[in-house]
Amino acid sequence: MAKKAEATVEERLRALYDLQLIDSRVDEIRNIRGELPLEVRDLEDDVAGLNTRLEKLNDSLETLDQEIKAKKNQIEESKTLISKYSEQQQNVRNNREYNSLSKEIEFQELEIQLAEKHIKEFKAQIEQKKEVISETKDKLKERTEHLKHKKGELDEILKETEKEEKALIEESEKFQKKIEERLVVAYKRIRNNVKNGLAVVPIERGASGGSFFTIPPQVQVEIAARKKVITDEHSGRILVDAALAEEEKEKMDKLFAKLSK
CATH class of the missing domain: 1.10.287.1490 (Helix Hairpins)
Known part of the structure; x- marks a missing residue:
């Protein structure tokens, strides 16, 4: 049963990071305009x-x-x-x-x-x-x-x-349905409160992405374990480990390439 709970948390984290990558891509398109x-x-x-x-x-x-x-x-x-x-x-x-x-x-x-x-x-x-x-x-x-x-x-x-943006928005809605409502609400709230719209960030060089605040080693271990959703105490952003982020980025880059055709 414990293993199932771990997988569920990891699935949530992956879905949240995928959602972030999709929404960030929409932001990029809108910035182009x-x-x-x-x-x-x-x-x-x-x-x-x-x-x-x-x-x-x-x-x-x-x-x-x-x-x-x-x-x-x-x-x-x-x-x-x-x-x-x-x-x-x-x-x-x-x-x-x-x-x-x-x-x-x-x-x-x-x-x-x-x-x-x-x-x-x-x-x-x-x-x-x-x-x-x-x-x-x-x-x-x-x-x-x-x-x-x-x-x-x-x-x-x-x-x-336009075609890509529409497809991305549809994908964003799909991914939101995979995540429990309270997390989606928290994600949107964080996104609205930060300048660059990054609500879910990976750990980079011991700090949360886009931040200079170092994450304590013990917290980094907990993040890497993917057993619970952890937020950065300074920015409030949801944190994921670098390996998960890289895996999801590769997966989503393939999706983006497909949608942009």
């Missing part, structure tokens, strides 16, 4: 934002055109009224009526001046907005070309690595 997905997303946001800005600017131009038309109509109406009041002045019976019509004519002349002033302001705004539209179009063209280039880069990398 680097910041490209984020760059593409940012550029897509820029392009969408510039398109929205252009739409708003064009809508604003349309509104200004409508305002100019309205003011021109107002000017024509005022001119018609001035003509009408001028004719009426020819047939007035007294000065009071004449002065009243003069005030109406004066008011309409002021309305024409105000409308012309507004038309001038609207035209200035149109010219200003046209400049902004031109600049925005240039910026949009530059961003769109840059996005196309970056998407091409990303698509090329994805084409090379």
Whole structure:
């Protein structure tokens, strides 16, 4: 019965280290992509934002055109009224009526001046907005070309690595099922807490992999015995002996080679 328990612990350790090798390979693939997905997303946001800005600017131009038309109509109406009041002045019976019509004519002349002033302001705004539209179009063209280039880069990398990454993720899920849940939870927690994502490491030159902290000889013997899961007291990483690590690495390298074809 004791022998069976030893084998079970060793199987767990091997499965944990295999899981680590698989997840590390996924990390490598994602590092190859680097910041490209984020760059593409940012550029897509820029392009969408510039398109929205252009739409708003064009809508604003349309509104200004409508305002100019309205003011021109107002000017024509005022001119018609001035003509009408001028004719009426020819047939007035007294000065009071004449002065009243003069005030109406004066008011309409002021309305024409105000409308012309507004038309001038609207035209200035149109010219200003046209400049902004031109600049925005240039910026949009530059961003769109840059996005196309970056998407091409990303698509090329994805084409090379997507199939392998998908297969590796499936393998990772398979190996997780071989390990009891509490160990998988611990493994993921450690992975999230360390910079390089290494939760299971072999002993190298008497220290845990990637660390300068020496493992006491007695603990090294226990690790090599593979009778229990032992963690590094400094980093919290799960430790395996170098021989087991080498055996699993050779095995997993063959798997990776197969998956990358």
